[in-house]
Amino acid sequence: SRSIRLAVIPGDGIGQEVVAQGLKVLTAVLPEDVKLETKEYDLGAKRWHRTGETLPDEELASLKEHDAILLGAIGDPTVPSGVLERGLLLKLRFAFDHFVNLRPSKLFPNTATPLAGRPDIDFVVVREGTEGPYTGNGGSLRTGTPAEVATEVSVNTAYGVERVVRDAYERANARPRKKLTLVHKNNVLVYAGHMWKNIFDTVGQEYPEVTTDYLHVDAATIFLVTQPERFDVIVTDNLFGDILTDLAAAVTGGIGLAASGNINPTGAFPSMFEPVHGSAPDIAGTGKADPTATILSVALLLRHLGHEEQAARIETEVAADLEARGDAPRTTDEIGDALAARVAG
Amino acid sequence: SRSIRLAVIPGDGIGQEVVAQGLKVLTAVLPEDVKLETKEYDLGAKRWHRTGETLPDEELASLKEHDAILLGAIGDPTVPSGVLERGLLLKLRFAFDHFVNLRPSKLFPNTATPLAGRPDIDFVVVREGTEGPYTGNGGSLRTGTPAEVATEVSVNTAYGVERVVRDAYERANARPRKKLTLVHKNNVLVYAGHMWKNIFDTVGQEYPEVTTDYLHVDAATIFLVTQPERFDVIVTDNLFGDILTDLAAAVTGGIGLAASGNINPTGAFPSMFEPVHGSAPDIAGTGKADPTATILSVALLLRHLGHEEQAARIETEVAADLEARGDAPRTTDEIGDALAARVAG
Ligand SMILES: CC(C)[C@H](C(=O)O)[C@@H](O)C(=O)O
Ligand SMILES: CC(C)[C@H](C(=O)O)[C@@H](O)C(=O)O
Numbered sequence: 059s060r061s062i063r064l065a066v067i068p069g070d071g072i073g074q075e076v077v078a079q080g081l082k083v084l085t086a087v088l089p090e091d092v093k094l095e096t097k098e099y100d101l102g103a104k105r106w107h108r109t110g111e112t113l114p115d116e117e118l119a120s121l122k123e124h125d126a127i128l129l130g131a132i133g134d135p136t137v138p139s140g141v142l143e144r145g146l147l148l149k150l151r152f153a154f155d156h157f158v159n160l161r162p163s164k165l166f167p168n169t170a171t172p173l174a175g176r177p178d179i180d181f182v183v184v185r186e187g188t189e190g191p192y193t194g195n196g197g198s199l200r201t202g203t204p205a206e207v208a209t210e211v212s213v214n215t216a217y218g219v220e221r222v223v224r225d226a227y228e229r230a231n232a233r234p235r236k237k238l239t240l241v242h243k244n245n246v247l248v249y250a251g252h253m254w255k256n257i258f259d260t261v262g263q264e265y266p267e268v269t270t271d272y273l274h275v276d277a278a279t280i281f282l283v284t285q286p287e288r289f290d291v292i293v294t295d296n297l298f299g300d301i302l303t304d305l306a307a308a309v310t311g312g313i314g315l316a317a318s319g320n321i322n323p324t325g326a327f328p329s330m331f332e333p334v335h336g337s338a339p340d341i342a343g344t345g346k347a348d349p350t351a352t353i354l355s356v357a358l359l360l361r362h363l364g365h366e367e368q369a370a371r372i373e374t375e376v377a378a379d380l381e382a383r384g385d386a387p388r389t390t391d392e393i394g395d396a397l398a399a400r401v402a403g
Numbered sequence: 404s405r406s407i408r409l410a411v412i413p414g415d416g417i418g419q420e421v422v423a424q425g426l427k428v429l430t431a432v433l434p435e436d437v438k439l440e441t442k443e444y445d446l447g448a449k450r451w452h453r454t455g456e457t458l459p460d461e462e463l464a465s466l467k468e469h470d471a472i473l474l475g476a477i478g479d480p481t482v483p484s485g486v487l488e489r490g491l492l493l494k495l496r497f498a499f500d501h502f503v504n505l506r507p508s509k510l511f512p513n514t515a516t517p518l519a520g521r522p523d524i525d526f527v528v529v530r531e532g533t534e535g536p537y538t539g540n541g542g543s544l545r546t547g548t549p550a551e552v553a554t555e556v557s558v559n560t561a562y563g564v565e566r567v568v569r570d571a572y573e574r575a576n577a578r579p580r581k582k583l584t585l586v587h588k589n590n591v592l593v594y595a596g597h598m599w600k601n602i603f604d605t606v607g608q609e610y611p612e613v614t615t616d617y618l619h620v621d622a623a624t625i626f627l628v629t630q631p632e633r634f635d636v637i638v639t640d641n642l643f644g645d646i647l648t649d650l651a652a653a654v655t656g657g658i659g660l661a662a663s664g665n666i667n668p669t670g671a672f673p674s675m676f677e678p679v680h681g682s683a684p685d686i687a688g689t690g691k692a693d694p695t696a697t698i699l700s701v702a703l704l705l706r707h708l709g710h711e712e713q714a715a716r717i718e719t720e721v722a723a724d725l726e727a728r729g730d731a732p733r734t735t736d737e738i739g740d741a742l743a744a745r746v747a748g
Contacts, residue, residue, distance in 0.1 A: 133590070139600075140593040148591070172628045174519040191536075191557070191592060198594040202601065206561035208594040212536070216551040243642070245478070246493070247536060248485040249543040249553040255484075256547065276649035283517045283628055283653050297588070301646060304621035308628050 061093040062363060065124040065328065069102040070142070071337030072347035072390075073130020079349030079394030080128055080356045086398040087360070087368045097124070101146055103134035112145030118153055126359050127330040130352065131337035144194060151187050154327035156320035157218065158225050159185035159296075160358065161303040161334060163286075167381040169311030173283060179310050181289035184226040185299025187320055189218040190250075192296040214250040214295070219257045225323060226293035227265045237290035238262075239271040241278045241298055254295065278302060283309060307334055314348030317355040319362060329362050331355040345389035350376060353397055368401075375400040406438040407708060410469040410673065414447040415487075416682030417692035417735075418475025424694035424739025425473055425701045431743040432705070432713045442469070446491055448479035457490030463498055471704050472675040475697065476682035489539060496532050499672035501665035502563065503570050504530035504641075505703065506648040506679060508631075512726040514656030518628060524655050526634035529571040530644025532665055534563040535595075537641040559595040559640070564602045570668060571638035572610045582635035583607075584616040586623045586643055599640070623647060628654060652679055659693030662700040664707060674707050676700040690734040695721060698742055713746075720745035 066081065068074040081096065088094055099117060106112055121127060132147045151159070165171055165179040195211035223240075230238040240258045244251025255272065262270050273281065275298045281288055282305050294302060307316035316334035333351030341347055354376060361369035379396055388396070411426065413419040426441065433439055444462060451457055466472060477492045496504070510516055510524040540556035568585075575583040585603045589596025600617065607615050618626065620643045626633055627650050639647060652661035661679035678696030686692055699721060706714035724741055733741070 139590045140596070143590040144593065172519060173517050191555075194593075196557075196592075196594045198598060200561075201598075204561050204565070206598055208559045208598040210536075210557040210559075210592045210595045212541075212555040212557070214553045214555075216545075216549050220549070243645075245484045245488040246642075246645075247541075247555045248489065248539075249541045250555045251485070253543060253546075253551055253553040276645050279624065279646055279650040280653040280658065283650065284657075297591075300588075300591075300621050301624055305624040305628070305650070308625040312629075313625065 060091055061095065062088075062126070063124045064094060064096045065121050065127045066096050066098045067101050067127060067129045068098065069130040069132045069337065070104075070134045071131055071339045071342040073102070073132070073337050075342070075345075075347050075390050076333060076349040076352040077128060077130040079390060079397075080352040082394045082398045083353045083372065083401055084356050084360075087372060087401040088365075089368075092365075102132055103137050103142060106137055106142060112142060113149050121150070122154070122327060124328045125363060126328050128356065128359065129330055129332040131333065131335065133337045135339055148192060148194075150330060151320050154320075154330065155322050156187045156327075156330060157222050158319075158321040158323055159187035159299060160319040160321055161185060161299070161306070162317065163303070163306040163310045165310045166315060166377055168383065169315065169380060171309055171311050173286070173309055177285070177287045179286045181286070181306070182229065182291055183299055183303050183306060184222060184229060184291060184293045185303060186218065186222045186294070186296045188296075189214050190296035212247070212250055212295075212297075214253060216253065216257060219254055220261065223254075223258055223261050223293055226291055227261055227268055230268045230291040231265050233290060235290040236267050237269045237271070239273055239278075239289060239292045241273050241275050241292055241294040241302065243275050243298075245274060250295070258293070275301070279305060282306060303334060313351070315350050315354065317351050317358055319355065319358040321362060329359075331359040331362075345391065346387075347390045349390050349394050350397075353394070371401050372397070375403075405436055406440065407433075407471070408469045409439060409441045410466045410472040411441050411443045412446050412472060412474045413443065414475040414477045414682065415449075415479045416476055416684045416687040418447070418477070418682050420687070420690075420692050420735050421678060421694040421697040422473060422475040424735060424742075425697040427739045427743045428698045428717065428746055429701045429705075432717060432746040433710075434713075437710075447477055448482050448487060451482055451487060457487060458494050466495070467499070467672060469673045470708060471673050473701065473704065474675055474677040476678065476680065478682045480684055493537060493539075495675060496665050499665075499675065500667050501532045501672075501675060502567050503664075503666040503668055504532035504644060505664040505666055506530060506644070506651070507662065508648070508651040508655045510655045511660060511722055513728065514660065514725055516654055516656050518631070518654055522630070522632045524631045526631070526651075527574065527636055528644055528648050528651060529567060529574060529636060529638045530648060531563065531567045531639070531641050533641075534559050535641035557592070557595055557640075557642075559598060561598065561602060564599055565606065568599075568602055568606050568638055571636055572606055572613055575613045575636040576610050578635060580635040581612050582614045582616070584618055584623075584634060584637045586618050586620050586637055586639040586647065588620050588643070590619060595640070603638070620646070624650060627651060648679060658696070660695050660699065662696050662703055664700065664703040666707060674704075676704040676707075690736065691732075692735045694735050694739050695742075698739070716746050717742070
């Protein structure tokens with residue numbers, strides 16, 4: 059398509075700063091004949107303090123009229139934990155049925171991994187995005203008393219698991235190594251775990267070229283630090299995916315480089331792209347935030363909208379920029395400017 | 404007490420081999436006037452294949468008549484995932500109300516951590532052992548059909564959280580750094596997460612000398628690989644504890660050294676000590692299994708029964724043995740013999 063209607067939610071803390079750089083690079087990389095229309099939304103902590111709203115219906119409806127959403131970060135220490143996460147971020151993921159939460163992990167050149175020996179890391183996590191322990195099912199009885207009982211219900215459907223597992227097989231099948239690992243905990247969470255494993259095995263029969271593997275989530279964390287090169291595509295539940303992708307970001311040089319896409323592959327709703335990192339209120343306003351994760355999320359956004367050439371160019375230039383950088387720290391703006399200049403090239 | 408009635412469950416795979424070494428070292432370290440009576444239980448995969456039983460009531464009653472239990476490992480590829488885990492291992496933890504699952508992590512000398520720069524790691528995870536997503540609550544509807552729904556319910560009570568949080572404060576208060584970190588995910592699992600955090604804060608008022616901290620589980624995995632030295636005592640839920648302690652074992656030189664105690668601090672039931680690793684069927688019978696995790700679990704067992712001097716001696720000699728070892732690989736037996744000789748010293 060020759061135009062992109064982009065909704066922008068800068069959000070809280072460094073969200074504002076990194077989104078500005080993402081837009082800078084997006085503008086620079088787009089061919090002249092692709093028209094970019096952006097609309098910014100005032101959502102997040104400030105809005106909540108002012109109006110008590112997290113995501114009103116009109117704004118949800120307005121967001122829906124876009125091709126994609128670029129989000130910075132949500133969350134602030136002045137807002138009770140969960141209010142913005144559940145009321146805004148997760149509400150968007152659920153309302154727009156973002157069932158594929160895509161999180162690539164790659165060890166770029168010249169980046170500081172905590173792992174000795176610099177293993178060769180290049181895998182992608184396909185995290186389920188609309189079910190599991192994230193559904194908000196649960197409750198608390200006799201809250202705040204010594205007799206309190208609190209529950210959290212992980213809800214899993216064959217419908218929801220099959221579609222994300224199938225997406226993961228497609229992705230694995232399209233990669234050179236064609237390897238797919240299911241991560242769950244089916245020796246303890248036997249109901250959900252066995253359903254995931256059965257569907258994983260059944261769908262796998264349609265992909266005879268894909269090599270499969272199963273790991274319990276605890277064992278998967280071990281391999282992520284001792285043999286990360288063994289992974290190609292990982293498919294997993296919403297909560298396990300949350301945990302594994304932060305760990306994956308840490309072993310591949312840090313959360314400053316980890317991109318993500320909350321994708322609805324059917325196109326029924328706009329997909330949403332955001333860095334894996336949070337709002338980092340401690341460094342907001344200092345110019346220390348690394349916008350690279352957001353810029354790589356813009357690459358995922360472009361790929362999703364069919365602009366593969368531009369997506370690949372951003373990824374190549376991020377690698378080249380990291381390779382070429384000196385020892386001196388750069389500001390958020392400087393990194394954004396350098397990458398905008400490179401991709402415009 | 405001048406006698407120890409010990410129940411022994413070698414279990415499956417390498418469980419048999421490592422438990423033999425654990426008993427060897429236990430016998431060697433005990434003073435002559437402490438009588439050790441052991442009773443071995445035939446539980447695990449073989450028993451299940453023969454009789455279909457995982458843990459009959461008579462055996463549970465008989466196990467109860469002991470001061471402690473030493474367990475090797477449970478699990479075998481010939482048994483459906485979950486059958487032995489739920490029917491034997493978790494059944495023991497729940498029946499004997501092992502609400503403190505204690506898992507120390509220490510980077511011993513001369514061990515191979517995957518982390519660059521060898522950070523100074525010495526923390527202990529207090530994992531809740533009787534609640535959370537491990538309760539077996541949940542179910543599946545229309546199993547095996549495209550309309551299946553599977554749920555897993557995490558059950559959390561103020562009663563259960565308060566007692567394990569208090570235990571963790573006591574442990575933190577007794578350590579030089581006096582630092583306690585709560586790990587949960589209270590921005591998403593708001594019912595259970597807020598209950599944990601409220602109880603953590605309330606109990607904390609009784610321990611003014613303990614410095615506290617809260618981390619979401621995803622962020623905690625990042626710090627475990629980038630700054631593990633920041634942790635002293637961690638208290639967390641059953642599932643998060645499972646995940647974090649495998650990761651902790653990996654960063655401290657491997658699962659071959661990770662010990663654990665399933666403890667009932669009230670003494671109402673025998674506590675159970677086991678290595679964190681599993682039955683490793685791929686190396687069973689090869690003599691490659693490292694019995695050190697079991698031997699360190701014996702140290703936890705001795706400490707729990709009041710034999711602090713003997714417990715400390717095992718830990719000191721494990722460190723000395725690792726320091727002194729050469730490059731040649733040693734068999735299970737050789738490591739057990741070396742440690743038995745050292746602690747008898
Ligand atoms: C902020 C939080 C709700 C979110 C999640 O748990 O999904 C974040 O950790 C992430 O990974 O995008
Ligand atoms: C075998 C399994 C049930 C067990 C658990 O999940 O607790 C194991 O992983 C552990 O950590 O002891």
